[in-house]
Amino acid sequence: MKNLQIASVVLVAVILAACGSKKPEQAAAGAADQAPKAAPSGNASAEDVAEEARGDVDCPADIKTPARAAGAPVDDVVGVRPGMTYEEAANVVLCTNDLMVVQPENSRGFQVQTYGQTIRQGFNGRFAEPRVEKSSKQIMQEMQDEAMARGSNAVRPDDMKPGQSKWYVGTMGLPGQERVVNAAREEWFEEGRNPTIASVEQAVITKYGTPTSNRDAGVSGKYLTWAYDTSARLITETSPLVTQCTGMADPDGGVNLSPDCGTVVSAVIFPMRDNPELSQYLQVSVADQAGGYERIGATEQALQQQEDQRRAEQVQDAATNADAPTL
DSSP states (O other), X not given: OOOEEOOOOOOOSOOOOOOOBOOGGGTTOOGGGSOOOOOOOSOBOHHHHHHHHHOBOOSSOOOOSOOOOTTOOOOOBTTBOTTOBHHHHHHHHHTTOTTEEEEEOOSOOOOOOOTTOOOOOEEEXXXXXXXXXXXXXHHHHHHHHHHHHHHTTOOOOOSOOTTOEEEEXXXXXXXXXXXXXXXXXXXXXXXXXXXXXXHHHHHHHHHHOSOSEEEEOGGGOXXXXXXXXXXXXXXXXXXXXXXXXXXXXXXXXXXXXXXXXXXEEEEEEEEOSSOTTBEEEEEEEEEEHHHXXXXXXXXXXXXXXXXXXXXXXXXXXXXHHSOOOOO
């Protein structure tokens, strides 16, 4: 069965997206919807950077998308769930922390023929970082250090700090009508307040229910998956769909969409290096695989119809208004 897959990318660490002052349902629509603005300059604290980027955000987020049906699988990551509008999801992400900022993600996505139109295929959410202006000498030195580290396969520091979280939310739809297909979040626990692996495992099972699979990979983490078929029935390990309906919990990872799979939730609990009984961070993702697959096809079809109509109108106009050749 044909699957759709989005490529994995590495996210940049600095996110300075400006949301602007908007109505609650429009908050955090992202820089893609706004006229270009001059980049902020000068040293600034993380709080100041966040204030510059977030704009007018009302919390709690005003959600008009209908809630999931009673008895349906739990399909949200901290309130973000497939089917939400782009704006609703961005608003929910911003409301998770006062330092959280969002930025449209334009470097990853599905290969969709857009006929020149702009589709917002998703956004990143990250904590604002202090802005420090650097001299050209400092910038060159950092570039040299990074090049040397890559050449020597040196261990690079984690791109997250204790107490921080990051998001990737994938969306699809006609321009201005994009809705969430998948969402992934990574949370790093506060230093000195790391929960046990067992307590985190119990927390995710309490929220999402009995998992399809629960695999302990030791120092590599504990991997849990909740997979459902298109009739919202839990897939068990004896089902032929168990190897097909899988997910990627990492926000930097990809997403696989299959018309044979329904909601798929993935979680990975990573242990601390110096005490594997405690958790350092948690990744959780959700995807509406069949729904996302269908939404991509419907979007391509609608764009094709719009393009066919545009061309037909051009031909009709040319019949009466075009110049005749000089022979």
